[in-house]
Amino acid sequence: MTTRCYEMRKGQKLVCKDCGFELVVEKECDKHCKEDGCCATEGFMCCGAPMALV
Ligand SMILES: [Zn+2]
Numbered sequence: 001m002t003t004r005c006y007e008m009r010k011g012q013k014l015v016c017k018d019c020g021f022e023l024v025v026e027k028e029c030d031k032h033c034k035e036d037g038c039c040a041t042e043g044f045m046c047c048g049a050p051m052a053l054v
């Protein structure tokens with residue numbers, strides 16, 4: 001499962017199960033990425049794998 005910026009809500013967290021790195025959403029995306037398709041990515045990567053949403 002990949003995670004895109006416009007799908008994340010404030011307070012949600014992405015974690016890397018490999019190295020323990022964590023990212024917490026402080027401000028949500030304004031959703032313009034969804035229409036523009038500018039964030040059609042493989043997800044937020046760390047240690048060569050997509051980070052998991054928790
Ligand atoms: Zn965005």
Ligand SMILES: [Zn+2]
Pocket residue numbers: 016017018019020021046047
């Ligand atoms: Zn990592």
